[in-house]
Amino acid sequence: MDWLPGAASSYAADLDRMFYVILVITGLILVGVQVALVYFIIKYRGRAGRRASYIEGSTKAEVIWTVIPAVIVVGIAVASQTVWSKLKDPDRFPSAGLEVNVEARQFAWAITYPGTDGELGTEDDYVRYNEMYVPVNRPVVFNLTSVDVVHSFFVPAFRIKQDAVPGLNTRAWFEATEVGEYELACAELCGVAHGLMKGKIVVLPEDEYDSWAAEQS
Secondary structure, eight states: OOSSOOOOBTTHHHHHHHHHHHHHHHHHHHHHHHHHHHHHHHHTOOOTTOOOOOOOOOHHHHHHHHHHHHHHHHHHHHHHHHHHHHHHOGGGOOOOSEEEEEEEETTEEEEEEOOTTOOTTSTTOEEEESEEEEETTSOEEEEEEESSSOEEEEEGGGTEEEEEOBTOOEEEEEOBOSOEEEEEEEOSOOSTTGGGOEEEEEEEOHHHHHHHHHHHO
């Protein structure tokens, strides 16, 4: 069974691996807790002639059930640190093959591309709404912000989800590894038309993207 949509970015496999590790750990804990619950319900059920008694508790048991979850949580944090840093630390981002600005608003995405000079913030920049065209196997770094409320840039196939916050410029990145068209959704409730705030990311072969960009410029 596929729990997640097909992976289509360079770091999707790493995130999937962490997802399944955490799923297995929490799944085993869930099963263990439910088995223990049923066991105690049966063992300590009401019986004729049996009176309820007060149990003060056990310091040893409390230490055990506090330390074990703490160790598990710290272990997961340490194991995921490398992946997390690669995704979220701007100092570890790959060199941008393409840099764009993404501005979220109720209820659309505005993507600003550099023009022929290759620089953002100049007169030849051009904007596309709800469509982001990118080349395959080339890192895309984007500057994300919002003009009104909190939105969230979410591409399930790329395993990227980054909040867009008014007044805050957040840098994020992805590198698409499969040519195709992918859903771009807002994953933060942002108003009455939140469900209509949909876009798409079109991943093109290198030469096709270059031709497309030349036409836009």
